[in-house]
Amino acid sequence: xxxxxxxxxxxxxxxxxxxxxxxxxxxxxxxxxxxxxxxxxxxxxxxxxxxxxxxxxxxxxxxxxxxxxxxxxxxxxxxxxxxxxxxxxxxxxxxxxxxxxxxxxxxxxxxx
Amino acid sequence: xxxxxxxxxxxxxxxxxxxxxxxxxxxxxxxxxxxxxxxxxxxxxxxxxxxxxxxxxxxxxxxxxxxxxxxxxxxxxxxxxxxxxxxxxxxxxxxxxxxxxxxxxxxxxxxxxxx
Numbered sequence: 001x002x003x004x005x006x007x008x009x010x011x012x013x014x015x016x017x018x019x020x021x022x023x024x025x026x027x028x029x030x031x032x033x034x035x036x037x038x039x040x041x042x043x044x045x046x047x048x049x050x051x052x053x054x055x056x057x058x059x060x061x062x063x064x065x066x067x068x069x070x071x072x073x074x075x076x077x078x079x080x081x082x083x084x085x086x087x088x089x090x091x092x093x094x095x096x097x098x099x100x101x102x103x104x105x106x107x108x109x110x111x112x
Numbered sequence: 113x114x115x116x117x118x119x120x121x122x123x124x125x126x127x128x129x130x131x132x133x134x135x136x137x138x139x140x141x142x143x144x145x146x147x148x149x150x151x152x153x154x155x156x157x158x159x160x161x162x163x164x165x166x167x168x169x170x171x172x173x174x175x176x177x178x179x180x181x182x183x184x185x186x187x188x189x190x191x192x193x194x195x196x197x198x199x200x201x202x203x204x205x206x207x208x209x210x211x212x213x214x215x216x217x218x219x220x221x222x223x224x225x226x227x
Contacts, residue, residue: 004155031213031214033213033214033215035217040121040219040220041219042118042202042217042218042219042220043156043202043215043217044217045207045214045215045216048213048214050213058207058214059207059216090155090156092156094213099144099146099161099163099206099213099215100146100158100161101156101158101215102158103148103155103156103157104155105154105155106154106155
């Protein structure tokens with residue numbers, strides 16, 4: 001693994017279903033983030049984690065949850081998907097006290 | 113908390129012409145600013161950043177941006193663009209109450225370089 005990986009690459013999901021987007025980094029970065037990208041809105045922060053064992057809410061956290069059991073993994077869960085959660089989701093990471101973020105390739109999620 | 117505004121959603125330009133992508137920020141605290149580039153169907157990559165020091169920062173592929181405190185701007189420029197510069201460009205700044213690590217992004221500017 002080199003950098004950040006995300007899985008799946010894309011997914012079509014029925015409304016009401018539960019879904020977990022996976023994110024793994026091998027750079028030993030302390031901080032990790034989840035963003036969603038929507039046309040005309042740029043990227044918006046969903047949740048973040050400054051270090052393993054801690055998480056925080058971003059700009060648009062409703063309907064999403066995260067966990068950070070270890071340094072490398074930061075899964076994002078949609079407990080009951082809704083069509084407004086159709087988006088491209090990006091995971092990112094950064095070193096402590098360094099704002100330069102490294103992004104994964106993204107997951108394209110469609111909720112029908 | 114900081115916020116950023118990108119004034120142009122699309123910028124069409126001919127190859128070898130100069131280009132400027134505009135970004136304005138609002139902040140009452142120390143400023144850190146970034147430009148990211150997203151090529152089609154890819155994630156974002158850091159293009160350049162301003163943390164402190166010289167107000168003019170450059171990237172390895174010919175882009176530059178100037179931090180202008182009086183105009184609260186961080187415009188991205190390139191004197192001569194190539195077809196390969198076609199991408200979406202995002203200006204970003206620290207979000208504020210997240211330990212100054214998470215970023216807030218502008219809405220993006222799609223640069224379309226035409227032959």
